[in-house]
Amino acid sequence: MRCPYCQEFESRVVDSRSGDDGSFIRRRRECNACKRRFTTYERLEERGLLVIKKGGNREAFDRKKILDGIARACEKRPVSMEEMENMVASIERELRDLYEHEVSSKAIGEMVMDRLQRRDEVAYVRFASVYRQFTDLNSFIKTIDQLKQR
Known part of the structure; x- marks a missing residue:
C-alpha cells in the first residue's frame, strides 16, 4: 500500500479491526x-449492481457516492467516520x-434517510432537503414537524 504522504x-x-458488521x-x-x-x-468485491437513475439511465453502483452524501449531511455533527462507514456497509x-x-x-435514498433519521435528525433534514429537493421553507417545516411527531 502506497503511503499517501511520501508515496x-x-x-x-x-x-x-473488523467493521461492526464484519463486511x-x-x-x-x-x-x-516517513513513519x-x-x-x-x-x-x-461484490457482484455488479446497477443503479437506475431518476431519468432512467443506469450506472454502476458506487458506495463512495453514498458515503459522500452521508458525510456532507453529517458535516459538523457528532457522527464519526466509522459510524458513516457502518451505515454505508449496512445499506x-x-x-x-x-x-x-x-x-x-x-x-437507495430512502435507505440513507432511514439510517440518518435514526442516528442524527439534523443530518437527516440536511440530506432530505437535497434528496427531496426542498424548494421553500414550508418543505423544511413539514419535515421537522413529522420528526417531532415520532
Whole structure:
C-alpha cells in the first residue's frame, strides 16, 4: 500500500479491526520511510449492481457516492467516520440482499434517510432537503414537524 504522504510502497500494519458488521477490515498502517500513519479499508468485491437513475439511465453502483452524501449531511455533527462507514456497509448489504442486478436511486435514498433519521435528525433534514429537493421553507417545516411527531 502506497503511503499517501511520501508515496513509499512499504508500510507495516499497526492495528487491524473488523467493521461492526464484519463486511470490512480497517487497518492502521505506518509508513516505513516517513513513519506517518494512515488508514486503509479492505472489503470483498461484490457482484455488479446497477443503479437506475431518476431519468432512467443506469450506472454502476458506487458506495463512495453514498458515503459522500452521508458525510456532507453529517458535516459538523457528532457522527464519526466509522459510524458513516457502518451505515454505508449496512445499506450496501441490504441492497445486495434485496436486489439482484438493479436498484432504483430512490430506494437507495430512502435507505440513507432511514439510517440518518435514526442516528442524527439534523443530518437527516440536511440530506432530505437535497434528496427531496426542498424548494421553500414550508418543505423544511413539514419535515421537522413529522420528526417531532415520532
